[in-house]
Amino acid sequence: MAFKLSIYPWVHSARFNGDGWDEEYIEQEHMTPEEENAMSEADHTALVNKRNNFPHLPLVNYTTQYGLGCFEGLKAFPQPDGSLKLFRPDRNCRRMASSMKGLMMPPIDEPLLLEGIVGTVRRNAGLGFAPSYDPEWEKDSWQSGGAVYIRPFAYSEPGIGINLSRAPWVITVCTTVSAYFTPGKNEAVTSERVRATPKGTGWIKAAANYVTSTLAKTEAIQAGFMEAIFLDAATHKNIEEGSSCNFFALFPGGKLVTPSLHDTILPGITRESVMKLAEERGLDVVERDLAVSEVLNDAVECFVTGTAAGITPLGSLTHQGQKGVFSSLKDDSLSMSLLRELKGIQYGAVEDRHGWMKDV
Ligand SMILES: *Cc1c(COP(=O)(O)O)cnc(C)c1O
Numbered sequence: 001m002a003f004k005l006s007i008y009p010w011v012h013s014a015r016f017n018g019d020g021w022d023e024e025y026i027e028q029e030h031m032t033p034e035e036e037n038a039m040s041e042a043d044h045t046a047l048v049n050k051r052n053n054f055p056h057l058p059l060v061n062y063t064t065q066y067g068l069g070c071f072e073g074l075k076a077f078p079q080p081d082g083s084l085k086l087f088r089p090d091r092n093c094r095r096m097a098s099s100m101k102g103l104m105m106p107p108i109d110e111p112l113l114l115e116g117i118v119g120t121v122r123r124n125a126g127l128g129f130a131p132s133y134d135p136e137w138e139k140d141s142w143q144s145g146g147a148v149y150i151r152p153f154a155y156s157e158p159g160i161g162i163n164l165s166r167a168p169w170v171i172t173v174c175t176t177v178s179a180y181f182t183p184g185k186n187e188a189v190t191s192e193r194v195r196a197t198p199k200g201t202g203w204i205k206a207a208a209n210y211v212t213s214t215l216a217k218t219e220a221i222q223a224g225f226m227e228a229i230f231l232d233a234a235t236h237k238n239i240e241e242g243s244s245c246n247f248f249a250l251f252p253g254g255k256l257v258t259p260s261l262h263d264t265i266l267p268g269i270t271r272e273s274v275m276k277l278a279e280e281r282g283l284d285v286v287e288r289d290l291a292v293s294e295v296l297n298d299a300v301e302c303f304v305t306g307t308a309a310g311i312t313p314l315g316s317l318t319h320q321g322q323k324g325v326f327s328s329l330k331d332d333s334l335s336m337s338l339l340r341e342l343k344g345i346q347y348g349a350v351e352d353r354h355g356w357m358k359d360v
Contacts, residue, residue: 006044007051008148010123012116012172016106021170023116025123033128054171062156062165067208070099071153073307074269075177076121076360077145078133079348084125084148085357087307087346089117091269092152095205096170100154102204105165108154113170117150120172121360124148131176133347141336142343143310149177153207177308186312186329188242188304190292190319191216191228195240196264198233202240203263210244217243227304229317231292232264239290240264245306246271249290249299250334260287270305270342273356277341283334292317296324303328303335311339 009030014023028051030036036044063069072092076084093114097107124130131146152172156165193216196202201209213228220228220243229247232238240259241247246268248258256278261267278285295302295317302314302324313328313335328335344350345357 006048006175008120008124008129008174009051009127010120010129010174011054012120012152013054013056014108014112014116014170014172016167016169018167021109021112023112025116025119027123030127030129057155057169057171058158060160061158062163063154063207065160066162067206067211068103068156068165069154069207070096070103070205071151071207072096072099072205074117074150075307075346076130076148076150076174077346077348077357078131078147080133080135081348082132084121084130084360085346085348086117086121086150086360087358088269088273088356089114089150089358091272093117095267095269096152096154099204099206100168102201103154103165103206105154105156105168108152108170113152113172116170116172117152118358118360120174121148121150124174125360129174137347138349141340142347143339144178145343145347146176146178147346148174149308150174185226186315187225188227188229188302188314188317189220189223189225190239190317191220191230193219193228193230194233195230195243196233198263200264203261203266205266209266213243225318227312227314229292237291237293239292239295241266242304242306242309245304245309245312247290248274248303248305249295250301250328251294251298252300253284254282255284255286256334257286257288257290259290268306270307270310274305274311274338274342276354277338278334292319296322299324299326301326301328301333301335303338311335311342313339 011026014021074092076086093110100107137145155169157167216228230240316325
């Protein structure tokens with residue numbers, strides 16, 4: 001995965017004070033991006049490790065001890081005119097507040113977080129920390145395109161007894177990302193593991209959910225696949241989602257099906273956006289239970305969606321030895337066409353008809 005942990009110098013820190021949120025922007029040790037790129041690997045690692053130290057945060061707390069934390073992931077996309085634009089950051093702020101409520105924490109003030117995200121990206125870009133637009137990316141429909149990845153996360157106050165967080169921080173850091181999945185290696189496999197159970201935390205972007213996801217994804221990769229697909233806990237017959245992405249299947253006649261949202265599925269912003277784009281094309285977009293058997297037997301295309309994954313077409317899905325093969329990766333597929341439209345909107349080549357892009 002093309003995430004290098006190279007946190008940008010400016011960080012936003014918000015903390016609940018019992019009443020409202022105190023905030024500050026913190027500038028950490030840095031040189032110019034050019035100087036940092038010219039550093040030896042060891043020196044650069046040392047500098048980046050220093051930037052990953054947050055001395056105002058306690059080490060022993062409910063997040064590090066019990067996984068009581070949640071986070072967001074969103075991107076700012078470099079535009080051909082040299083500016084940066086965020087994709088639907090208001091939706092991420094709303095989901096962050098909803099996740100925190102789900103973990104019984106005081107929810108972040110949404111406008112404050114949105115301002116903090118914009119302010120952090122802007123300050124970092126002002127120092128030169130942001131990829132710039134490269135017309136080369138157009139050759140593969142921006143699949144190799146770079147972006148600023150923004151990671152707001154909740155972090156609890158000190159504590160060792162099992163407890164809820166009453167005075168959390170919400171820290172926002174940025175780093176550079178490029179493609180998430182290795183292009184051309186788009187085979188998926190169902191996992192025996194259960195990511196989320198009814199009445200659990202599957203609908204929350206909770207840190208703890210990623211334990212099972214990461215185990216399953218690692219097993220899938222070890223078995224030669226790109227991604228693990230989770231089935232429902234009760235029957236193990238219906239597709240829920242990928243390790244960190246939502247699932248879509250296209251059936252003959254233009255019916256596009258994605259599992260309906262309930263408490264075991266993460267309500268993806270990319271999912272919602274792709275549903276809108278597909279509806280506008282006149283496709284019949286349906287949210288319902290989606291049996292793995294019907295996908296294997298009848299689906300013509302499948303893809304997964306998420307901030308990191310974008311739209312990633314799947315070439316096949318394997319379940320208990322049975323393999324369904326799809327035409328998702330063909331140049332004239334719906335998956336590729338939706339990918340080009342979404343990336344086109346994000347990178348400024350396709351008109352932003354819905355007002356999804358926000359200036360930094
Ligand atoms: C974040 C996430 C997604 C994708 O959500 P987006 O808002 O599209 O980035 C899907 N599934 C899980 C489990 C996630 O954590």
